[in-house]
Amino acid sequence: MVMTPTLPQTTGVAGYWLATADGDVFAFGEARFHGSLVAMGDTADIVGMAAPADGSGYWLVGSDGGVFAFGTAEFWGSVPGIGESSRIVGMAALPDGSGYWLVGEDGDVFAFGKAEHWGSLPGAGLVRAVGLVPLSDGSGYWVVTDNGTAYTFGSAPYHGSFHKVRAPTRFVGMAALSDGSGYWLLGEGGDVFAFGAALNHGALSTDAGTSTVNMMSAGPEGYLLVSVDGSVLPFGVAAFHGSMAGARQEAPVVGASVVASPVTLGARATRQLNHLQPRSVSDHRGDQARGRDALPFGGVTFPPVDSPRVSIVIPVHGESHYTVSCLHSIATVGGSVPFEVIVVDDDSPDDTASLLARIGNVKVVRNEVNLGFTKACNAGIAAASGEYVVLLNNDTEVTPGWLEELTGTADSDPQVGVVGVKLEYPDGTLQEAGGIVWRDGSGMNYGRGDQPGRGEYGYLREVDYCSGACLLVRRDLLRRLGGLDERYAPAYYEDTDLAFAARSLGYKVVYQPNARIIHHEGGSHGTDVSVGVKRFQDLNRLIFVEKWAKELEAQYPPDPSNAALARDTRRGPRALVVDHMVPHYDQDSGSVRLFALLSILVDLGFAVTFVPANQAAVQPYTERLQQMGVEVLYGAVDIATHVKSLGRKLTLCILARPSVACQVIAQVRANAPWATLIYDTVDLHFLRERRFGEVNNDLGLVEASKATREIELALVRAADLTFAVSPDERRVLLDEIPDAVVAIVPNIHEEQEGTTDVGLRHGLLFVGSFCHDPNKDSVHHLVRDIMPLLRPALPGVRLTVVGSNPTPDVLALSGDDVEVLGWVPDLDPIYESARVFVAPLRFGAGMKGKIGEALSHGVPTVTSVIGAEGMGLVAEEHVLLGDDPATFASEVIRLYNDPVLWTRLSQQGRSHVREHYGPAAVREHLRTLLEGVGALPSPDDPA
Numbered sequence: 054m055v056m057t058p059t060l061p062q063t064t065g066v067a068g069y070w071l072a073t074a075d076g077d078v079f080a081f082g083e084a085r086f087h088g089s090l091v092a093m094g095d096t097a098d099i100v101g102m103a104a105p106a107d108g109s110g111y112w113l114v115g116s117d118g119g120v121f122a123f124g125t126a127e128f129w130g131s132v133p134g135i136g137e138s139s140r141i142v143g144m145a146a147l148p149d150g151s152g153y154w155l156v157g158e159d160g161d162v163f164a165f166g167k168a169e170h171w172g173s174l175p176g177a178g179l180v181r182a183v184g185l186v187p188l189s190d191g192s193g194y195w196v197v198t199d200n201g202t203a204y205t206f207g208s209a210p211y212h213g214s215f216h217k218v219r220a221p222t223r224f225v226g227m228a229a230l231s232d233g234s235g236y237w238l239l240g241e242g243g244d245v246f247a248f249g250a251a252l253n254h255g256a257l258s259t260d261a262g263t264s265t266v267n268m269m270s271a272g273p274e275g276y277l278l279v280s281v282d283g284s285v286l287p288f289g290v291a292a293f294h295g296s297m298a299g300a301r302q303e304a305p306v307v308g309a310s311v312v313a314s315p316v317t318l319g320a321r322a323t324r325q326l327n328h329l330q331p332r333s334v335s336d337h338r339g340d341q342a343r344g345r346d347a348l349p350f351g352g353v354t355f356p357p358v359d360s361p362r363v364s365i366v367i368p369v370h371g372e373s374h375y376t377v378s379c380l381h382s383i384a385t386v387g388g389s390v391p392f393e394v395i396v397v398d399d400d401s402p403d404d405t406a407s408l409l410a411r412i413g414n415v416k417v418v419r420n421e422v423n424l425g426f427t428k429a430c431n432a433g434i435a436a437a438s439g440e441y442v443v444l445l446n447n448d449t450e451v452t453p454g455w456l457e458e459l460t461g462t463a464d465s466d467p468q469v470g471v472v473g474v475k476l477e478y479p480d481g482t483l484q485e486a487g488g489i490v491w492r493d494g495s496g497m498n499y500g501r502g503d504q505p506g507r508g509e510y511g512y513l514r515e516v517d518y519c520s521g522a523c524l525l526v527r528r529d530l531l532r533r534l535g536g537l538d539e540r541y542a543p544a545y546y547e548d549t550d551l552a553f554a555a556r557s558l559g560y561k562v563v564y565q566p567n568a569r570i571i572h573h574e575g576g577s578h579g580t581d582v583s584v585g586v587k588r589f590q591d592l593n594r595l596i597f598v599e600k601w602a603k604e605l606e607a608q609y610p611p612d613p614s615n616a617a618l619a620r621d622t623r624r625g626p627r628a629l630v631v632d633h634m635v636p637h638y639d640q641d642s643g644s645v646r647l648f649a650l651l652s653i654l655v656d657l658g659f660a661v662t663f664v665p666a667n668q669a670a671v672q673p674y675t676e677r678l679q680q681m682g683v684e685v686l687y688g689a690v691d692i693a694t695h696v697k698s699l700g701r702k703l704t705l706c707i708l709a710r711p712s713v714a715c716q717v718i719a720q721v722r723a724n725a726p727w728a729t730l731i732y733d734t735v736d737l738h739f740l741r742e743r744r745f746g747e748v749n750n751d752l753g754l755v756e757a758s759k760a761t762r763e764i765e766l767a768l769v770r771a772a773d774l775t776f777a778v779s780p781d782e783r784r785v786l787l788d789e790i791p792d793a794v795v796a797i798v799p800n801i802h803e804e805q806e807g808t809t810d811v812g813l814r815h816g817l818l819f820v821g822s823f824c825h826d827p828n829k830d831s832v833h834h835l836v837r838d839i840m841p842l843l844r845p846a847l848p849g850v851r852l853t854v855v856g857s858n859p860t861p862d863v864l865a866l867s868g869d870d871v872e873v874l875g876w877v878p879d880l881d882p883i884y885e886s887a888r889v890f891v892a893p894l895r896f897g898a899g900m901k902g903k904i905g906e907a908l909s910h911g912v913p914t915v916t917s918v919i920g921a922e923g924m925g926l927v928a929e930e931h932v933l934l935g936d937d938p939a940t941f942a943s944e945v946i947r948l949y950n951d952p953v954l955w956t957r958l959s960q961q962g963r964s965h966v967r968e969h970y971g972p973a974a975v976r977e978h979l980r981t982l983l984e985g986v987g988a989l990p991s992p993d994d995p996a
Contacts (some may be wrong), residue, residue, distance in 0.1 A: 082294030107151030108312035116511030129166035143671030171207030192506030200599035208506025211672030254289035270431030354413030366433030425543020470560025473519020487516035487564035491611035494598035521548030617698035641822035642902020649801035732772035736899025744896035779923020818887035910961035
């Protein structure tokens, strides 16, 4: 285990403001009063405030969406009148004051000025948002809800949530570290929960007798908590500048904001604060030069490691301030991967040698003459002892988790030989998200100059090459190659050559977007390709072209319009999948099926792009797809442009659900008429809506289902192929459109292990997402009509209800023998202990994922005819059935008390799911379907 060295730090808060509900503002420390509604003789229902980091002004926001600007803060817009349908609960601003966000109680996010909209909460009305916290560069944000869940959007990383629907405290806010590496969630009573790199420095005592409303970050080493009475309580090293405690105030405190001050964390922290004000590149470089002597580097020692997994090789020639900043970042970040640091001093003409002498546990290799980058790297490689070697430029700075991401990627697949990173410029723009090599041997840094948080730069993929500014390579691969090819000395193209050489030996070259590195490009050799070492960039291209002429014939011609295809070395077919949101694979049946389908498509060789219609990059679900190699395009997406960029490589388009498919089908068909277009019903929505209306005697719903029916049938007619989830729904569609091409693609369930000893199992279990009306109706029916019939025969037997987004009426069902847990992160232990699964569904459509999931866990099930439809389940052989309360209760009692029946149904139900709905069975079925419609080349005809 590598320990992180302790470095000196001071508070990052010079002052702060507190805002009250009536619009008054109180300033403390270096914060200056710029005005208030009360001072103007005005009033409003204020719910929050925000300020640019330099303290030159601030904004107040009302619950109705009105925004009030003071000082130099500019008014960028508002959403007045929103209070009629929801209410605003929070506000956050870009550090330079160029824009801000408002967040509504229902999770809607509104962006103004230069603030970008990265998405809103799914399932509006089912969770209550309490705040929004952006990344310092505006490339993403978190929205926190009162149950302690942190939802991530854009490039904001997910570090964890409280994850309990019935939490012991109501959550009221959130604060984050400026680099996004961690955050805190704040409970109403002053409880603090830390995630990622954020540290817990303390919380209010339970007898404090007050409610907290806000939290202000002072950097990794401290924070301040703010109470409704205006008390400000510092924790860690956060500086206290005053509070309103004991003062008479007319309204409670509802918001707070800070004035930032520089923290002594080295060049990275100083740079973040410098960027609060727009400035030119030359100005920025000046700041770096002035700040380098202030780096707190003396006495820093890396922990000794006997058996490093990674050898970090850093070749240097002068520019010692970059070297210091690079090493400082490695020391600050630390991590869990044991590493050694090898600095190759390539005859540096400055104070590099004396600086390196002040660092403990760094291996220094000195070249008596300047050999250049390529040979210096080889000298460091020769001194390495780790399983992996990381080649790292000295003009880089690493970020939290970088080494774990690199090694984890290589560990996941022995054929991964080289792993590259996402390179970002100090100003927050992208330098490279993997590299492209064109047919003429020239290269392209994919994404250069764009925003790094965009979806196209966020997914794992094989690439032509990655920049040698930071590159992990297996040491045994380097041994086989004899190190970097020195024909490219002194520098340039050795990284590109390494990638091609690795592929020639059967290894993969992979881009890992979660490993982020800040790169001062040109810090070592400048940027002018006509002078100095940089001139070898063009000269070495000719050497590279001669060496790899045959391989280059397969590359794309040098044209930026080819980048969408050339960025990924997979030369197989492309697939586009569009659904309403990123699949929440641990929350609902449809998401489980979609996630499995995407996995199968990747396994079949497709390069897959997924577009969530709600535009949200909800975590951890988005990252899970991205790490599978699925490109997730969140935010505003131009479907037509994307489809055009893929050309005839796009062979498959799957559009799911009527509400989504009807919006994009025309664009897809017009721009890719050659692609196989599939409409995925998920379930027949009109059938579910009609049944819902019939059960509730609602003629309006029955009538509305007719409109849905017309939309769905029109989509079936327009598609080349339609996916239905069950034979029953396939028959319904063929009865309506006899010449339609309809195939069954069912729910997909992995077989799970579970005890077969019925004596170790107890209680009844219901599982289902409560975003889904059939589940809400079913659990009410179960508790109201069936449980009273079970209690006399099964005294003391408890019903456990599990599912995401339980509504208040579902939570209210809890009682002596009914426990409503809400969402739980791991269902396996619950299935392992349950004796009987119960699902008295009265309406719905499609396959019922809960039934397949229970059977795959070996839990015998009692359900209704509607619950069992479409799965080929036979009563008494796979499940027991009951459509009225008395019959249903009788079957539950019989199954609960008969161990022979229980064992037989457990075994036969599990076997049925494995045979018909297991991943292997569905994968082969889907392969046959796609080959049949020409979307996937068959193994016999690769072309």
